Structures are given as C-alpha cells and as structure tokens.
Amino acid sequence: MRDEFDVSRLIRNTSKKWTDFPGTIGMHLAEMDYGVAPEIRDCLIHDAEAGTLGYVPAVDGAALREATASYLAQFGPAPDTERIGLLPDVLSALSLTLDTFLAPGAPVVVPTPAYAPFLSLPALHGHPIVEVPSLFDVGMWHLDLDGLRAALTKDSLLILCNPWNPVGRSLTRTELEEVATLIEATGARVFEDNIHAPLTLSAPFCPFAPLTPTTRARTVSAISASKGWNIAGLKCAQVVFHNPDDAARAGIGNDCALVGARAGVVAYRDCEGWIAQVQANLRENARMIEERVAHWPGVTAPHVEATYITWLDFSGAANRALAEHPADYLREHAKVSLSPGQNFGRGYEQSARMIFATTQPVLNDALDRIEKALRGQDSPAIPVA
Numbered sequence: 001m002r003d004e005f006d007v008s009r010l011i012r013n014t015s016k017k018w019t020d021f022p023g024t025i026g027m028h029l030a031e032m033d034y035g036v037a038p039e040i041r042d043c044l045i046h047d048a049e050a051g052t053l054g055y056v057p058a059v060d061g062a063a064l065r066e067a068t069a070s071y072l073a074q075f076g077p078a079p080d081t082e083r084i085g086l087l088p089d090v091l092s093a094l095s096l097t098l099d100t101f102l103a104p105g106a107p108v109v110v111p112t113p114a115y116a117p118f119l120s121l122p123a124l125h126g127h128p129i130v131e132v133p134s135l136f137d138v139g140m141w142h143l144d145l146d147g148l149r150a151a152l153t154k155d156s157l158l159i160l161c162n163p164w165n166p167v168g169r170s171l172t173r174t175e176l177e178e179v180a181t182l183i184e185a186t187g188a189r190v191f192e193d194n195i196h197a198p199l200t201l202s203a204p205f206c207p208f209a210p211l212t213p214t215t216r217a218r219t220v221s222a223i224s225a226s227k228g229w230n231i232a233g234l235k236c237a238q239v240v241f242h243n244p245d246d247a248a249r250a251g252i253g254n255d256c257a258l259v260g261a262r263a264g265v266v267a268y269r270d271c272e273g274w275i276a277q278v279q280a281n282l283r284e285n286a287r288m289i290e291e292r293v294a295h296w297p298g299v300t301a302p303h304v305e306a307t308y309i310t311w312l313d314f315s316g317a318a319n320r321a322l323a324e325h326p327a328d329y330l331r332e333h334a335k336v337s338l339s340p341g342q343n344f345g346r347g348y349e350q351s352a353r354m355i356f357a358t359t360q361p362v363l364n365d366a367l368d369r370i371e372k373a374l375r376g377q378d379s380p381a382i383p384v385a
C-alpha cells in the first residue's frame with residue numbers, strides 16, 4: 001500500500017466522500033481513503049492503453065465467474081459458475097430479486113438499523129417495507145428473531161445484510177441457522193447482501209445460502225469486490241443463485257462494466273497482500289474507536305467485527321442538542337460528516353453512522369473533534385486544499 005497519509009491527501013481533493021461537505025472530515029459514505037491495490041491500478045492502465053474499454057467479451061465474463069466461485073470457496077461450497085450473473089452493482093441484484101421472485105405488493109422485511117437503500121428501494125418496486133428493530137446486547141447488535149418470526153410471511157422477502165452495514169456484525173453460523181429455521185417455517189425468500197464479506201476483522205464470514213436445502217432453494221446472494229477493494233465506481237457485482245430454477249428465471253448475463261469485470265478478477269485472485277493490509281488498518285481503527293468511545297459518557301459504539309463502519313448511539317450525551325440530531329450537530333460544530341441515524345430506520349434519530357476507513361491521524365482528529373463537541377466546544381473547518 002502506498003504511504004497512507006499521502007493517499008488520503010490526494011483522495012481528499014477528488015473523492016465524493018471528501019467533497020460532498022467541504023470543510024468537514026468525510027465519514028458518511030462507504031469509500032476508503034486507501035486508494036487502490038497496485039495490481040488493480042496496473043490492470044486499469046493496461047486496458048486504457050490497449051483501448052479495450054467496450055462491452056464484456058464472453059471470456060471476461062467467464063473469468064470473473066471462475067474468480068468469484070474460487071473466492072467464495074474459502075467460506076463454504078463454491079457456487080456453480082453457471083449460476084453467477086454479472087450486474088453493475090449490488091442494488092441491481094436486489095432490484096432483480098424483487099422483480100423476479102416477489103409477487104406484486106409482497107412485503108419486504110428489513111432488520112434495522114439497515115443500509116438506507118434497503119428501506120427505500122423496495123418501495124420503488126411497489127413493495128411495502130416491514131422494519132424489524134434489532135437488539136443491542138453486550139456491546140453488539142443481534143437480529144430480533146421473534147420480531148422476524150412475526151413479520152415473515154410466505155410471500156415476503158427478508159433482506160439479510162451480512163456482514164452488517166451499519167453495525168459491523170458478522171453473523172455467526174448459529175444465528176444464521178436460526179434464521180434458516182424461520183425461513184423453513186415461513187417459506188419466505190431471502191436476499192443476502194455479502195458485499196462486505198472481504199472486510200472481516202475479528203470474526204469469520206459465514207454465508208447463509210449454503211446452510212440447508214431450503215436456504216439454497218429460497219436465497220439469492222450478492223457480492224462484489226467494490227467495497228473490499230475500493231472500486232465501487234467500476235460498476236461490477238455478482239448475483240449468485242443457488243438452484244437451477246432461480247438462475248433460469250432471473251437469467252444470467254454479463255451486464256457489468258468491462259473494467260469492473262477485469263478489476264474484479266484481479267481483486268479476487270491477486271490482491272491478498274493488499275486486502276490483508278487494509279484489514280489490519282481497519283482492525284486498528286475499530287479498536288481505537290471502541291477505546292475512545294468507552295470514555296464518552298452517554299455514547300455507545302458496538303464492537304465491530306467486520307466492515308469499516310460503526311454505529312454511534314449518542315442518546316445519553318449530556319450535550320442535548322448533539323444527542324437530538326448528532327449528524328447535523330457534528331457536521332456544523334465538529335466539522336465531521338456522519339450519516340443521520342434516521343436514514344437507517346425508525347427510532348434511530350439519536351444515532352449516526354461513521355465510515356472509518358481512513359488513516360489514523362485523520363481518525364484521531366475526527367474523534368478529538370467529536371469529543372470536543374460532546375463538551376460543547378466547536379472545532380474549525382478543515383482547510384480545503
């Protein structure tokens with residue numbers, strides 16, 4: 001990895017995360033300040049120089065299917081390459097699932113707090129959303145299995161985000177088996193979003209779909225190299241079907257960007273060293289946040305096992321203006337941009353999401369600024385270079 005701090009300075013001037021709210025530290029958007037792996041940079045340069053920036057040839061689609069199946073084999077049985085479709089992004093995989101497998105008007109069940117588009121996109125496809133608030137216990141978030149049991153119906157779809165944005169959980173096999181039991185009992189379908197699977201920090205990733213014959217019959221999975229290798233702009237994700245009927249109904253295509261397909265092959269196959277370094281940085285950042293927040297009265301942070309995302313609950317903070325609207329308050333007074341909790345489900349107005357995939361000096365600065373804001377002190381704007 002290149003010198004982290006230089007990369008962060010470079011990205012500050014050009015990335016969406018750093019330019020959405022000028023003068024603040026950008027921690028609201030799921031991007032990393034670590035640039036890209038040299039192997040991916042070389043692949044992009046090669047394609048630009050060769051002038052091969054057109055549609056996806058069959059050979060590249062096949063190469064990405066192979067690379068995806070081999071990558072996923074480390075977590076469980078490798079999926080059949082003939083049942084892996086290529087799409088521009090994971091949300092397209094969710095749209096495809098809604099349109100292909102749900103009856104018109106069927107409900108979508110979403111455990112909250114949830115990645116915001118899970119709470120808005122189904123409605124655009126005519127599906128009502130049933131929010132099921134999750135439980136915070138012993139420093140971590142857990143699915144409310146009783147709540148899910150009550151919400152799931154035969155015609156419904158459960159969105160299972162694992163690893164879980166925004167609370168940083170990597171669900172255990174036992175938890176997933178309990179969800180599998182619910183699916184067996186109700187006959188609901190599942191959309192499993194595994195986009196953060198490459199970013200496990202202190203707990204392994206366990207895929208849901210391969211657990212039982214029923215989960216294989218009822219689940220569509222989506223994954224992408226976009227978060228782990230920081231290439232969301234290259235527009236490429238993989239949708240994985242776990243039985244021949246689902247694959248035939250949805251259709252298998254190469255509907256992604258060619259640069260993304262080629263970068264995806266390189267990411268899954270050749271970038272182990274880079275991702276290990278990223279995970280080490282993130283592990284250290286997660287530890288730093290947990291240690292600092294433990295000293296902030298009235299504020300809690302979960303133990304983050306995976307992702308580069310944490311979920312801060314400010315509801316008990318003595319600075320009541322901050323506690324009522326933490327993201328707004330911190331953007332204005334600390335010059336730190338977090339995402340407002342209410343975007344992630346009902347009842348989370350006093351929480352905020354933080355993306356911590358940055359360098360340690362930047363993270364330290366952000367934490368210092370939030371700490372000052374908790375004491376009612378303002379911080380200066382970040383100079384815009």
Ligand SMILES: Cc1ncc(COP(=O)(O)O)c(C=O)c1O
Nearest residue numbers: 030089090091115165193195237
């Ligand atoms: C859980 C989750 N799913 C999906 C996405 C969006 O991915 P894509 O750009 O591939 O649609 C994100 C982006 O942050 C995410 O965190």
